[in-house]
Amino acid sequence: MDILEQKHLSLLDEAKRRGQSDLGTMRLCFEVLSLASAIDRSCALRLAEHNLSEGKFVVLFLLRDLVQGLAAHELATRAGVTRATITGLLDGLERDGFLARHSDINDRRKVSVRLTEKGQTLADQLFDQHSQWIASLFSSLNGQERELLSSLLQRVWQGLDIAPEQGSDQS
Incomplete structure (x- = not known):
């Protein structure tokens, strides 16, 4: 194979x-x-x-501990996606009952995005599961091997004409 x-x-x-x-x-x-x-x-x-993409998962994770929520543009920045992309992600998550948009009582132009109880439960459950799965991918390597692999990958990065992306646009 x-x-x-x-x-x-x-x-x-x-x-x-x-x-x-x-x-x-x-x-x-x-x-x-x-x-x-x-x-x-x-x-x-x-x-x-769970009817999620990686982009939707990232949004759930970002909102997970923020009772007051975040503005959509701030979510876009933290998720490393465009405002257009965040709108699509939020629309899908809202449609599925994972989050809600809330208008500011003093300024209705300001909207914060917050997880619903369903979204909070899923975010808590999935974050732990997903983190464990990611960690398991390289668990067959010992600490020294992981350090060596990381060092080797960094050397390959240095040979590229571009820097590593600090965020990418994912939906």
């Missing part, structure tokens, strides 16, 4: 056909990409059981 996705195998075959000498490093890159894709797919499946 090969852990690489078919597209990566095809690219490696073409590189081999063209006589490129760095097939091992290409394969390693594709292994990292395949692992990231597999983690994303697994995450999506786990959250889909």
Whole structure:
């Protein structure tokens, strides 16, 4: 069984056909990409059981301990998404009964977003489960191996022309 996705195998075959000498490093890159894709797919499946995307989960998490809620634009900033994206995420979460929008009694233009009881319960339950699942992904590595892997990944980052994203637009 090969852990690489078919597209990566095809690219490696073409590189081999063209006589490129760095097939091992290409394969390693594709292994990292395949692992990231597999983690994303697994995450999506786990959250889909609760009618959530990763973006919706992040919103629940951000609102989890904020009884007073947050303004939508502040949620967008903290989640690392655009205002348009946050609107869609909030609409879906509100439709599913996980949050509600509340107008400010002094200024009706101000709206705060707060979790409902249903949303709070789900956020509490899922945050613990999701955190444990994420931690389990690398639990077969000992502390020294995790430090080494982290160090190696940081070295690869240094070779890129761009810096790591501080947030990405996910829905």
